[in-house]
Amino acid sequence: MEIAFTVNCYISGLFSILLTSALLYAIVFHTPIEMKTYRLFLLNIGISDFLVSVGMTFIQPIPASSRKEIERPANDSGISYVIMGPIVYFIVPPINHIITCMLIGLVLYNILTLPYCFVYRYVSLIYTDGQRYLHKKKIFFAVIVAEALVCCCVSIMMMVGDMPKFPVPVINDWAEYYTYKGDTDEPMFGNLIHMDFHVYYMISCLPVIFVGLPIAIISTTIATDTYTKTINGVATVIFSYQVVFSPLITFIFVKPYRRVLLSRCWFQDKKIFKKVVHPTTSSQQRSDRQSLVSRALPFTLNVAISFFVQRVRPPNNEINACGNMADEGLGFWLFEGIEEEPYGLLPLVNLSAKGGPTSTKYVDRIGSYQWYLNEDNPTILIPGNPTESFYWPGGKLPQDHGVLIYDVNHMKIPNGSLDPIILAAKHMTSRTKKPIDFNEYDFITDAVNLQKLFAFAQEAGDGLFRIDCERVGKTILLSRMEASDLMEIAHVTFDQALKRKMTKTRTKHANGPHFQLVSYQFGNFKMLVRYEVDCADYTAAKAAPVDVDKHDAPLGEKKTFEENPDISFIEHGDPPKYVPIQLLTTYPQGAGFPFFTWAQLFFTNADQEIVGWFKGNGDFGKPSFYTLQDISKLMKPLPYVVLSKVHDCLNKVKMFLTKNDPEFRCALVWKGKNHLEIFAKKPEAQGAVSPAVKAYLETVCKEPVENGEQTEEK
Incomplete structure (x- = not known):
């Protein structure tokens, strides 16, 4: 012994x-x-x-x-x-x-x-x-x-x-x-x-x-x-x-340290993207790229291992509203599926602050869809029905708690979160005089991605986000990347409580998250944007009240999309085309005005923002209703410089992707600094659209050429 x-x-x-x-x-x-x-x-x-x-x-x-x-x-x-x-x-x-x-x-x-x-x-x-x-x-x-x-x-x-x-x-x-x-x-x-x-x-x-x-x-x-x-x-x-x-x-979970332990011939990945062009990034800036690190494991997992092993993975600067929701694997969500080092930087100072758009034009509601959560398989209702808002004089509300669905599109379709945009827009416009032509669009994205770029251009706080980018033809796909599909509510908010209090469903089946698809011109770019609707003012649209029979009517036949049979749809719902769409938030009294709502209304083109003002532990007065013009009157100055930088950022992203191989994909990562870091995505990483939908888009979206013209369709 x-x-x-x-x-x-x-x-x-x-x-x-x-x-x-x-x-x-x-x-x-x-x-x-x-x-x-x-x-x-x-x-x-x-x-x-x-x-x-x-x-x-x-x-x-x-x-x-x-x-x-x-x-x-x-x-x-x-x-x-x-x-x-x-x-x-x-x-x-x-x-x-x-x-x-x-x-x-x-x-x-x-x-x-x-x-x-x-x-x-x-x-x-x-x-x-x-x-x-x-x-x-x-x-x-x-x-x-x-x-x-x-x-x-x-x-x-x-x-x-x-x-x-x-x-x-x-x-x-x-x-x-x-x-x-x-x-x-x-x-x-x-x-x-x-x-x-x-x-x-x-x-x-x-x-x-x-x-x-x-x-x-x-x-x-x-x-x-x-x-x-x-x-x-x-x-x-x-x-x-x-x-x-x-x-x-420590060596295993901190990537820069792992290089000290392992030979570079074992560790370094092969350079598979040799033709990548770095937009707005000088050779000196490229030589100054900083190594990134894996982030912290969930706190409970750290405690479980802590008897004999000191966990040393560094924490992230901030996970805004996501509590302690880290990904289930050993890697951190921010760096999942991307290369070890950034290819380049997109500095904020390189973005033009002049000559940008000050408004959106040619706004058109292409369609909408709503997730049917009673089915395990991905199923959407087309066009669906947003919940109906009604008058509430105020009162006492309980604080939000628990876990809610934060990104239902990615949760339902991890490898193709933008699929519902393509499929619902194609289905709803197929019966109109002018079916949608995806080749006309420069960007297809979630509105939340544009709001994140707005926060970056505004240098708003110590944020942390990632936006994945790829292209099909000349059309750029920007996919949302969150810390988790589910969010643990870890801060004081009453959003869900207010939504339950002053909204109701139009039919018993239309109770899932509802998404509006809107088309508009933002400067030089035609955008197809998706955003989640909180509620709608059916009274202002003079919509007839829903009787009991219509509310409890059974669903129609469930069908599958030809482009992606894994996603089913049911034709259900009849919202008025121009019903005022509303977003909803809560904010403490005496803390100023929630000016983040300006960017929400601007990039979604929703009609109203409902703000519930609370004091103490949930005492609410009558909620206030604001249009974009109402909030603009409260802002001095208007953020036109920020809009110009967002537009120039989109322009540089588009130039970057169109000058590279069509299969090249990247991620924009912001860590609260005055620049975005550009990472190449690995070939096996999840995409913005599924392979089947991408194959469909390749048949309609033309490839750009150097002289600015487009190639002929095959």
Whole structure:
């Protein structure tokens, strides 16, 4: 057993020393700028891991019990340890006892650093306003010093709590001090050191989650008087390997550090897009591209693993309304399916602030659809019926809570979230005098993508978003990419409560998310835009009330689309073509005006924004109704400069994609900086449209040529 224990300690020590040394090198020289604050936490963990691994290798302590001895000092707690490491050969026992006490203090410090790192990541994910406090070096070093003082107290109390076997003033022979009669389990060069009750109480009060399985095993063997070297040696070996897995996990989940550990010939992907043109990005800017990193695992998963492995993945700056919803895999949603490094940057200063559009023109409602959520397979109602709004004088509402569907289109069709736009628009216009021609459109997108670009151009806060881009012919497809299809409500809002209070369904089947498809001209670009409708004012459209028979009427025949048989549709609903469409939000009184609603109305061309003003814990007055013109009167100045930058951004994205291979796809990533980062998507990554719908679009959308003309249709 002794040989196996020693061999395991040397193996774990060798690996941990090598890995922690490499990790410290990577942290110091290969940490990207996005992790400059979190680097302090990583250095703190890395240095403590390195010192613990060195101490465990040379000391190799096994927790023991002095209860099996024939003679025990008064007030002896019964807790002791045996040193098995090489330190006993070249350092005298009193000194290596001091070193061992220091090791125990380091182990405790290593354990205490875990909750601080968890708090940092949790605050960065959930309570983003608290980041500025944790980022302060004064607070960081104050916490570190406090933890170090606690650990020093433990080490000192262990040293002063050392009790000799015999109460004599002077002991000349160290063997009398460190060896015991009748203790047949003691090795020849082992040291058996006692700790008094003060240390015993301190160790016993440590939270179990911080000490994990090894301490649980050791405490059990001592309490039940079933101590054996084998059991406690295994516990020590288990603990010794945590300093191996800690840096190893860091290397696995932090991509810039992984390059230090792995050979570049293994790690680097092949350059498959050699013809890519970088729009508005100089060679100097391209040479200054920054490495990106994988982001944090869900907090609950971190806690589950935290017994022996310190999680070190850096947090994202902000996940706006998505709570702690990270993706289910090991990678973070923001970087899923894209290359490791950006191909280039799209700086905000390179976007033109003059000569852009100030309004949208030729607005036309192409059609609409509504998700039928009672079917497991993707099924939409065409045209569907948005919920009907009605008068509500105000009152008390409960705060929103729980989980809601955040991106139903991606949830239902992960590989083709734009399919319903194409299929519903084609179906609804096929019976009109002028069926839709997708070749006329420069962009097909969700309105929320345009609102995100508006926030970037406006430099609004420390946002975080990703927009995926691809093209078919000259038509650019911008697909929405969110943190999760489901959103956990983690902030104070009453949107859903207000929607339930002042809206009702027109038919019992039309209760899913309703989407409007609108066509308009935005500057030089013809846009086909989709947005979710909150409700509609049927009274203003003089629509007849729905009687009971019509409300409960059965659904019609379910059919499948020829272009994509995986999606079904049912012809259901009859909303008036020009019924006023309304968006809805809630906002606290006294906090100014929610000017983000201006961009919502501008890019959706919805008729009204309903704002529910609340105070306290949900006391509402009568909701207010605003048109785009109403909000424009409240804004000084109007954001025409921002609109110009959004238009120029779209222009550069279009130029970038049309000058490259048709199969090239990319993602625009914003991390709150004054530039967008452009990443190439991997071939196997999910697309904006399904392969079948893309094949259909390729038959109608013409390929651009260099002189600006289009190729003939085949």
